[in-house]
Amino acid sequence: MIQQKQFIEDVTQGGWRYNGRIVVFSEIHGLCYIVNDDGDWCGPLAIEVILLDPLAWKAASRTRNWNQGGRDFCPACQYTMAIDWRFYMHHVVNGLAMGKTIEDSLAAIS
Numbered sequence: 048m049i050q051q052k053q054f055i056e057d058v059t060q061g062g063w064r065y066n067g068r069i070v071v072f073s074e075i076h077g078l079c080y081i082v083n084d085d086g087d088w089c090g091p092l093a094i095e096v097i098l099l100d101p102l103a104w105k106a107a108s109r110t111r112n113w114n115q116g117g118r119d120f121c122p123a124c125q126y127t128m129a130i131d132w133r134f135y136m137h138h139v140v141n142g143l144a145m146g147k148t149i150e151d152s153l154a155a156i157s
Contacts, residue, residue, distance in 0.1 A: 048077050050153035051094055054107065055079060058097060061106030065092060094149060098139060101132075108132035 055072040064070075069082045070092055079097065081089040097103045108114060113132055120127045123141055128134055135156045142152035 048074055048150065050150050050157060054153050055097065057110040058103045058106040061109040063103045063106035070097065101136065104132040104136040
């Protein structure tokens, strides 16, 4: 859950919001929660919603300084791509498609 928590913190710090609201990760429950303007928890949000949102990855890119330039090759899909937020999103989603856990997939890009 450490990788999930860090990813949520990074996308939030990078400016990503879910319908204009901040999302936090609860280690106690192992879930993401939407927080309203008063700081109250409104309800849970599946982390998959965040992982499949390109805007969240762009926000993580700002926090993690992923815009290195250059290109890299993905051996799993035989595709060469620019090293930016799309590269990291691709690796996480590809890992999930291959049966890795969310935590392991996020750890691979940390």
